[in-house]
Amino acid sequence: MNQGQPTAANAMVELRGVSKNFGSVEALKAVDLAVAKGQFFSLLGPSGSGKTTLLNLISGTFKPTAGRVFIDGKDATDLHASKRGLGMVFQNYALMPHMTIFENIAFPLKVRKVPSAEIKKRVEEVLELVRLPDVGARRPKELSGGQQQRISFARCIVYRPSLILMDEPLGALDKKLRKEMQLEISRLHRELNITMVYVTHDQEEALTMSDQIVVMSNGQIEQIGTAEELYFHPANPYTADFIGDSNLVYGRVKAVNGSVQVTLDDGSIVMARAEEGVSIGDAVQVLVRPESVIVQAADKPSDLPGLTGKLVETMVFGAVVKHFINLPDGRLFEATEINRRGLERIALGAQVRVSWRVEDGLVLRDRL
Secondary structure, eight states: OOOOSOOTTTEEEEEEEEEEEETTEEEEEEEEEEEETTOEEEEEOOTTSSHHHHHHHHHTSSOOSEEEEEETTEEOTTSOGGGSOEEEEETTOOOOTTSOHHHHHHHHHHHTTOOHHHHHHHHHHHHHHTTOTTOTTSOGGGSOHHHHHHHHHHHHHTTOOSEEEEESTTTTSOHHHHHHHHHHHHHHHHHHOOEEEEEESOHHHHHHHOSEEEEEETTEEEEEEOHHHHHHSOSSHHHHHHSSOOEEEEEEEEEEESEEEEEETTSOEEEEEEOTTOOTTOEEEEEEOGGGOEEEETTSOOSSOEEEEEEEEEEEETTEEEEEEEOTTSOEEEEEEEOOTTOOOOOTTOEEEEEOOGGGEEEEEOOO
8 A cells, every 4th residue: 555755644653854873883864754654664774774773763762863753743752662652573573481372462451451351352353363363372382483473463463553663573484484474464554554664674575565665774765665666766776786686887978868878888888768867978877677688699680789798607497597697897797587488598608698678777877
């Protein structure tokens, strides 16, 4: 449910000029950010990018060095975490081993002095919601990792928070369970319509689950957008390289006339589309996604400008085939195509040409 850019009226979370220092270390540079009510909002980046610091500032675990934090329109900067009306889901489940599943889920309701009959009703409701209605009498060690994570989520939603924060909640699960839980969390988000802020370093996880994604590096925001915007319209080489597989080649703009001509270091000329603000002489990088690359023998005629290199590896991944081509400057170029019966194979070591349609290349200003 992509609700686009939030306004002050529909923002569940809003950060205004928020930064965080730990001594002399600037963990988070000044950030302005808003999360709309009902959105699934992911903070994506490598370790040390500032995403968990940002989540902790929203939760109240940390106080900002500067700036203000608003939750549901109210200034929460100085509020204790327990007063912010939000829920947390962690990677390590944080279930109490000496309690039954029922008791684990009921615990936050007991703390809030909810009547026993209401507790029983709510616990049974959330167990149904996470599709584990018959495990109430068991203890955490009797459940699988995926089941424990569902119970952790159930314990969070049982007291009906309007905002849920999740810090790498699927990090401890294997690949198959991660996929299953991604589907479960997406389903629960749709059914409950709760605002969720989700921290992950897994780009695929963020792309498949999120309404909006914040790409972070070195304590700052690189770009905010939908999965499609980040993939097809990255704002800079960092986002282009971090989101999905990518080919990036360096050059300078030779001509701008609808499409853009770029001269590479070896004198080759390639063409691509450009975002606004690209001028002749600019140092740029040309982004081409592997699935947009056409590979053919170097001696075959082509109407598209491209690059010549040596095919050094072809790998079959079931439904797709990936080709790896060494360009003259030593850069490795990747091409992906759908696998099918009778697909023509080019011999390893052969000279090949890689090309793409103009609209499938994107010129990015080179700030590196």
